[in-house]
Amino acid sequence: MKVCVFGANGYVGASVYKSLRKIPSINVSGTYLREPSLFDELYKLDINEPESFSSYYKQENPDVVIWSVMDGPNEHMLTDQGLMHLLTFLTPETKLIYISSDFVYSDGKGPYDEEDSLSTLPDDHLFSSYTNAKIKAEHLINNELSNYVILRAGPIYGENQIGKLDDRTDKLSYHLRSDKSIAFRDDLIRTFVHVEDLASVITELVQNDVTGVYNTGQSESKSYYQFMRLMAEQLGYNPNFVEKESEYEKVDQEIPKDTSLITKKITEITKQKFR
Ligand SMILES: NC(=O)c1ccc[n+]([C@@H]2O[C@H](COP(=O)([O-])OP(=O)(O)OC[C@H]3O[C@@H](n4cnc5c(N)ncnc54)[C@H](OP(=O)(O)O)[C@@H]3O)[C@@H](O)[C@H]2O)c1
Structure with missing residues (x-):
């Protein structure tokens, strides 16, 4: 084939x-x-x-x-x-x-x-x-x-077969490695x-x-915030460094809120x- x-x-x-x-x-x-x-x-x-x-x-x-x-x-x-x-x-x-x-x-x-x-x-x-x-x-x-x-x-x-992470998780682990907090939206629900x-x-x-x-x-669907806390745990970092991002940004109106599947x-x- x-x-x-x-x-x-x-x-x-x-x-x-x-x-x-x-x-x-x-x-x-x-x-x-x-x-x-x-x-x-x-x-x-x-x-x-x-x-x-x-x-x-x-x-x-x-x-x-x-x-x-x-x-x-x-x-x-x-x-x-x-x-x-x-x-x-x-x-x-x-x-x-x-x-x-x-x-x-x-x-x-x-x-x-x-x-x-x-x-x-x-x-x-x-x-x-x-x-x-x-x-x-x-x-x-x-x-x-x-x-x-x-x-x-x-x-x-997640990590693909050539060891590449998706951009969001990559950014998450970059921040948490250096004990910096990082914020994700809790109002955007995804699968x-x-x-x-x-x-x-x-x-x-x-x-x-x-x-x-x-x-x-x-x-089960999750917000970015919920998902990234779980990812932080899975990667062995303290999930408390993952914070909720402000929902009052300019782009707020632009993003579809719940596209869960x-x-x-x-x-x-x-x-x-x-x-
Ligand atoms: N990533 C996500 O979260 C996500 C979510 C939902 C759906 N998807 C869908 O999943 C599929 C794969 O996405 P991905 O995350 O793997 O994206 P990606 O890493 O950006 O890969 C897309 C590939 O498309 C190739 N490409 C772009 N324009 C091209 C053109 N004119 N001719 C030939 N090749 C071209 C690029 O080739 P080069 O690298 O060689 O430039 C690139 O490798 C896409 O259909 C996307 O819409 C992705």
Whole structure:
């Protein structure tokens, strides 16, 4: 079986790529964009560039494609160009596994299940490029394809297979190492997912016939403040150095408050237990 990981140089993609490489029956290739590449054999590719995308895709002709790319404020280009190219190449036999976000539920009144409607943000909103691009991508995939899995994830955390931590935990341990306090919001409720759990569920989905849309992550949601206190404990630091951040910041109105996810469906259809 041939599998392509778009974004194999990234936080999630690197773990997915490494997990798949351990499976003898899978022939995996992956892409990166910016130097340096984490793995020698990755293919340098701008997914938005039609010619290079086309030559890479025709050369690989995969059975499964994993979409693990992200580009913050330019996310709309990934959907309007990169994903559009990909859709023209996918055959009904090729399975697409697309990583989406809890921000598709951006009205922020969770917990949400997979059937809840998605809400776009106004163009001038801080998160509109990312959120609206993810929603558009989901609609495109849903309308054009049948052989696909969309995995919606909240904040992804933990050490990945190349020893990289997510930025928030990295910042947390940097502060606590030097006995400095650090503050996180207690009013923003999320469903956190460990990077290795996400990589492992993707590895399972590569090898089975499951399709559809699934929320991923822990069964219980937490605020950033609650979650980071737990992380501090797990990392062996004093959790009392984690404080509550002021809720009265300027950006306060901008951030969806509760994007927590009901994740029962994925645990019923896969073997994955989310830590
Ligand atoms: N991290 C989270 O908390 C979180 C939460 C919810 C959903 N997600 C989703 O999870 C997926 C993976 O995210 P991540 O955290 O692993 O992000 P990441 O570490 O930023 O990795 C994204 C990768 O995308 C690649 N990329 C960006 N623009 C590209 C382009 N034009 N052509 C080709 N490659 C391009 C980058 O390649 P280079 O490194 O080579 O530049 C990068 O490695 C994304 O779909 C994201 O939306 C992430």
